[in-house]
Amino acid sequence: MKKLLASLLVFSSLTCAGCFFQTEKHEDTRFMMDTIVTITTTGDSQKDLTDATNDALQLFQTIANQTDPYTAQGPEDLYAVNQSAGKGPHKASPYLMDILSKVQPMGNRDLDLTLGPVIQVWNAHKEAKTVPSQEEVAQALAKTGPEKYTLDTAANTVTLAPGAQLDLGAVAKGYAVEQTADLLSRDKRIKTALINAGGNIKVLGTKDDGSPWKIGIQDPRNPQKILGTLAVKDGTAIATSGDYQRYYEVDGKRYHHILDPQTGWPAWHARSVTVVTHSAFWADYYSTLLFVLPEDKAMALVEKDPNLEMLYVDLEGKTYVSSGLKDIYTPEK
Amino acid sequence: MRKNDFWLILVLLVLAAGSWFLFRSDSTARDKVLVVRKDQQVLQRIELKKVTSETKLIVPVEHGEMVIAYDREGGRVLSSPCPDQVCVHQGKITRSGQTIACVPEKVLVTITTAAKENDHDAILR
Secondary structure (H helix, E strand, C coil): CHHHHHHHHHHHHHHHHHHHCCCEEEEEEEEECCEEEEEEEEECCHHHHHHHHHHHHHHHHHHHHHCCCCCCCCCCCHHHHHHCCCCCEEECCHHHHHHHHHHHHHCCCCCCCCCHHHHHHHHHHHHHCCCCCHHHHHHHHCCCCHHHEEEECCCCEEEECCCCCCCCCCCHHHHHHHHHHHHHHCCCCCCEEEEEECCEEEEECCCCCCCCEEEEEEECCEEEEEEEEEEECCCCEEEEEECCCCEEEECCEEEECCECCCCCCECCCEEEEEEEECCHHHHHHHHHHHHCCCHHHHHHHHHHCCCCEEEEEECCCCEEECHHHCCCEEECC | CCHHHHHHHHHHHHHHHHHHHHHHHHHHHHCCEEEEEECCEEEEEEEHHHCCCCEEEEEEECCEEEEEEECCCCEEEEECCCCCCHHHHCCCECCCCCEEEECCCCEEEEEECCCCCCCCCEEEC
């Protein structure tokens, strides 16, 4: 009888351990930054996961406000900074300042945060379903260029040239994902987290079964299909820029939202570019930048940098994969 | 085999059978559910296997009305007052994990199953 009781005790303690230490999963989806933001977390308690996710989403919203070019937010946020163009230095909010001071030293003319005036032209034509004239685009383009803004990092001010307008659409989502990931990675309540914000993903932690995170990449011409799957590990960031996310068509030609800063017109080299690296901010930055380049130039740039990997789908639908992705990317059959 | 061993085995068998039934009843969890959310609120959860013919759901949104149609296989956005019509162009979703998002109207249409049978942790769109 003793044996039986002992066995039952062992059995019940084992099964109960399974109940108590079962990993909880939590998912929250919100509309922010003109896109869908989903944070999926795992940990020991639903309450902890809910609280941690709320903290993370609150941070995301703060960054969204500070980088919103369309709606007035705080006096130091992007909308207010843009209103100050031509009026001397204007104090900028911390996240806004941080983004600008990360991008400016890169000095790359293929990614320009001053495209605001050109974007305004395209937005107006998108609503009217018309195409702007060459002259209209050229006039707006004359107001752009990295030299149109200067930063004073000691005083936290931005000075915009007359007519200049900043638009951080190329990097803001990635930046918010990275900041959110940073917050969650320091949060002891979280075992794993996946942050997904409109084409920007970062994964944190290792799944219970030890398997890699599987991230599907959408076929740029068929939203119901997957082009292939990336198997990635803790700390990986992935971003996709595509001509299928925001566009309109006039006479069968696709006018999408990713503009070539050199011409002010949509870049017509790729259907989509996916970048894999460690930071969601740089993944967003490079996916936008590489999208405006032809495949050979984009691939040459990627292969020079050991921290950067890329999947490039050209306008004919041909897929190019950088050397570091060959082992972790599986095309869909 | 002693008498106690017999009882132990019997108890274990009963427990195993019990848990098998418990998890078996979960098999209905594989049935697809169409979830319609507006902003953060779940407006409708529709068990697709119970749908007999294509049905329309009208969702009041900021700029008017969005019409969602669903049948046993899945759902699609028939019309939406949003400017870009991305949600309408996306067509029909039929598999678990697929989503139609209308960002301007803050509507999310998703197919889920309680037992998530997705191959992917996330899809980059």
